[in-house]
Amino acid sequence: MLMLILFFVQVGLGLLLALQHNDPTLLAGTLNFNVVRSTHLNLGLIWILSGFIGSILYVGPLLSKRELASPWLIKFLFYAVVAVTLWNVGTQSLAMQGSAGWWAGQPWLQEGLEYIEGGRVFDVIVLIGFAILCYVVLRTFPKVREWNEIHWGLGLGVVALTVVWLFGMFYVPRVDLQEYFRWFVVHYWVEGVWEVIHISLVGILIVLLFKVSVKEVGYAVFWGILLVWLSGLLGNAHHYFWVGTPEFWQFWGSLFSALEPLPMIFCFWHIYLDAHANRKPLENAPAFYFILGSVVLEQVGAGILGFTMTFALTNVWSHGTWVTPAHGHLALFGTFGLLVLGAAYYAVPMLRRGKPGDFDQRLGRLGFWLVFSGIIGLALAFALGGTVQVYISRILGFEWLSGDLMPSMNLYKVLVVSFGFVLTVGAGVIVYDLCTLGRQTERTKATEPAPAQIPARPATGWSRPLTGFEAGTWLMGMWIFGFIVTFNLLSYNLDIVRVHGDPTLPYVLAGIGYPGLFLTTLLFVWRFLASMEARVAEAALSPAPNPAAVGGGGRA
Amino acid sequence: MLGLMMLVFIVLSGFSFLGSRNQVTPDEITFGTHYATDGKKIFQAYNCMDCHTIVGNGAYLGPDLTKKYAALGPAWLAAFLPSANMWPTEFAVQTQLKDKDIAADAGVDTIEAYYEKYPEAKERVQRRGGKPTYMPTLRFRAGEVSQLIAFLKYTSAMNTEGWPPKVMTGSLEHRLELLHGRVAGSAAATPAGSSSAPGAATSAGGGAGGAVERGAQLAQTLGCAACHSTDGKKITGPTWKGIYGSHEKLVGGGTATVDDAYIIESILKPNAKVVEGYPEGTMPPYEGLVTDEQIQDLIAYIKTL
Missing domain, CATH: 1.10.760.10 (Cytochrome c-like domain)
Structure with missing residues (x-):
């Protein structure tokens, strides 16, 4: 049964590979851009969902101290996911012939709507799959009276996952109404459901990694979920600015979705607190690397970049340009992709070896840095390319791909490919590492570096313990750059840019804001991890006082 | 609190789709004998949205299509869509204008009047006519092109609250100068001059070779x-x-x-x-x-x- 869950995660990673290779740089030909892109989006969603399902099914029994209900259903679900994924990949290429499989007023084969391209057949099978997931998860959990906050988070998460999916299952003839309901699925999935599952999974993984009690993270999970829903429910309005819905949405969307980063700041702060609850060395470094990466990119990609484009006055420029995928890639892959990879790095060694840290962790670290810098670079390329695109397309009104627009954006297109390549290599390393974890351990145990190999220098400078004040300063730094980016988007409204066509101000602000934001992010994660790694050296230097420190820190 | 917000959301949603808002619906729009409601299905069947954006949503490869009908007119679109691998020439647009339905829909029947009414079509014909595009040729079935035009006519008529933002940087020449610098300003005028008179080119071509x-x-x-x-x-x-x-x-x-x-x-x-x-x-x-x-x-x- 446990092997099965493992398989789940692996399927997720296999799909990840396919996803990366599909990066839409190869134009036209036998596989048109739109087919590749819809597959890119769909596989991105499916592998992350597989990761969620795998993680939930793994932590569910641990959390409830009960056996997983109906393992045969999960086995069935596994094959169903494989089958439905192949079906979806197959049907997407029908778009090149313009066949949607219209029957009874519904497109049964493929739908041609961004993010929910799957046809009705796909939708129905996925709905059944979600229903099975709900059943298994809720049966595995104890009675509702005994639920803790994480139970609630995951339980509500899987049920809401299923309910929200329903809104993408009917054809809408009006464009405005269609977009209205499409964002029910897309926004409420991400902002209302995935975030909830994310918070809960981060919570339980922190419990497992740092051996803190569920009670300690429980209140963070509770407040996190509450804030997500309070800000996200009306925050959906930021998708209703320009799709043919009335102007009043601009007010509600700007106001409430500006609050959406709040739960992320909360979550960010909490991972700092929990990671510093005691000073034990990290047993499973890659798992923590990915979880930290996930929480930080949630902050930067979803929180800060989302914030910059959430006001009607900034969104009017970012909407429909490359500025948006900078946010999209960081928020989706950064937050959710890194989280399920972190969960995999926790679960796979446990399943294979039964012990959390018993494997060669070097490849995992390498994979993390490749993927992490790759996705940040990708976002930077999209953001800067988007800044140029906003000027050329919206201010000057040129959009001729090969004539006016492309020459100015060539540099950024090359950058996207370059960082995409780094990301793909990182993904390859991770997939290889996770697939061979069990065997590697046996082979390389002899050469596994002893903790002492890490220079046992005193914990000062870059690797000294991270204080709360310093973490707060880093966070503040990110937000300052975030505000600069917001001013960059706002500056397009100024007469000097909009009427006189002078791009200097937005270019300068973007040139400071984006690289500054991403550099701060990279340095912060480096700093955080250096401080965590230093504990290994500390532990090796002074093994005696450490247990006491652990005991003392745990109380604090 | 959560319930209150949900209530606000539902009330706002209700107001969004009231008939009294006068937001256009696809069943009100036709192009010749073709309906926008059918066009939307074609639009989705070819998954246009994963290359282009519509009301700003979709992929960021091709241009946003929401207001393209208003900018380019039916004759340009009818000339372009069946053979999207090449930008239409003036002659190709003129040929479409001979079609009674298209001329009636455009509201003009000469190319000069058409350019007057749809200046972006003029810009495209003059700057790109006859050049290859990045769009693959989609082998549309009979009638699908007209249905798509009906759909684009519908999205053009939609009230999108001022999006995409209006271009306020002046004339084409001025904007080209801003983009390419002063030197290129004269270079950009050359192709416009040479291709603006395909009629002349065809007859002049008769002499050579x-x-x-x-x-x-x-x-x-x-x-x-x-x-x-x-x-x-x-x-x-x-x-x-x-x-x-x-x-x-x-x-x-x-x-x-x-x-x-x-x-x-x-x-x-x-x-x-x-x-x-x-x-x-x-x-x-x-x-x-x-x-x-x-x-x-x-x-x-x-x-x-």
Whole structure:
């Protein structure tokens, strides 16, 4: 049964590979851009969902101290996911012939709507799959009276996952109404459901990694979920600015979705607190690397970049340009992709070896840095390319791909490919590492570096313990750059840019804001991890006082 | 608190779709005999949204399509969509304007008036006409192009609260100067000057070279090459490579030998005998638009392929 869950995660990673290779740089030909892109989006969603399902099914029994209900259903679900994924990949290429499989007023084969391209057949099978997931998860959990906050988070998460999916299952003839309901699925999935599952999974993984009690993270999970829903429910309005819905949405969307980063700041702060609850060395470094990466990119990609484009006055420029995928890639892959990879790095060694840290962790670290810098670079390329695109397309009104627009954006297109390549290599390393974890351990145990190999220098400078004040300063730094980016988007409204066509101000602000934001992010994660790694050296230097420190820190 | 917010959301949603808002709906819009409601299904069937954006949502490869009907007009779109691999020439747009439905929908019937009404069409014809595009040719079935135009007419009529933002940086020349700098300003004017008079080019082309060269030139300026390849590739129409003297199966049975008479008929009344495997009604009739000399030049060119 446990092997099965493992398989789940692996399927997720296999799909990840396919996803990366599909990066839409190869134009036209036998596989048109739109087919590749819809597959890119769909596989991105499916592998992350597989990761969620795998993680939930793994932590569910641990959390409830009960056996997983109906393992045969999960086995069935596994094959169903494989089958439905192949079906979806197959049907997407029908778009090149313009066949949607219209029957009874519904497109049964493929739908041609961004993010929910799957046809009705796909939708129905996925709905059944979600229903099975709900059943298994809720049966595995104890009675509702005994639920803790994480139970609630995951339980509500899987049920809401299923309910929200329903809104993408009917054809809408009006464009405005269609977009209205499409964002029910897309926004409420991400902002209302995935975030909830994310918070809960981060919570339980922190419990497992740092051996803190569920009670300690429980209140963070509770407040996190509450804030997500309070800000996200009306925050959906930021998708209703320009799709043919009335102007009043601009007010509600700007106001409430500006609050959406709040739960992320909360979550960010909490991972700092929990990671510093005691000073034990990290047993499973890659798992923590990915979880930290996930929480930080949630902050930067979803929180800060989302914030910059959430006001009607900034969104009017970012909407429909490359500025948006900078946010999209960081928020989706950064937050959710890194989280399920972190969960995999926790679960796979446990399943294979039964012990959390018993494997060669070097490849995992390498994979993390490749993927992490790759996705940040990708976002930077999209953001800067988007800044140029906003000027050329919206201010000057040129959009001729090969004539006016492309020459100015060539540099950024090359950058996207370059960082995409780094990301793909990182993904390859991770997939290889996770697939061979069990065997590697046996082979390389002899050469596994002893903790002492890490220079046992005193914990000062870059690797000294991270204080709360310093973490707060880093966070503040990110937000300052975030505000600069917001001013960059706002500056397009100024007469000097909009009427006189002078791009200097937005270019300068973007040139400071984006690289500054991403550099701060990279340095912060480096700093955080250096401080965590230093504990290994500390532990090796002074093994005696450490247990006491652990005991003392745990109380604090 | 959460309930209150949900209430606010539901009330706002209710107001969003009230009939009194006068937001246009697709069942109110037609193009000729085609409905926007059908066009939307075609739009989704070809998954246009994963290359283009519509109301700003979708992929960021091609331009946003929401207001393209208003900017380019039906004749340009009708000339472009069937053979999207090449930008329409002025002649190709003119040919579409001969169609009664299209002219009625555009509200004008001369190319000058059309350019006046749809300046972006003018800019495109002059700067890009006859050049290759990045869009693959989609082999639309009969009627699908008109349905798509109906759909784009609908999205153009939608009130999107001022998005995409209005371009306020002035004339085309000024904007080109801002983009490419002063030096390129004069360079940009040159292609505009040379291609702005394809009519002149076609007649002037008559003087230079033999019939074959003139035919090859005409295939470009008349826009034939947008649909008919010369390298054997199957695009919108049958390839010209090796077509002369071949026997083609026709829609509705029978075969035709491709000789002078068949080519002349196919140019003037293309829907009389359509080759099997190609949709009817895609090629516009060129009766009254091309001279006999031009046709003879084209035949001479086709024979060499």
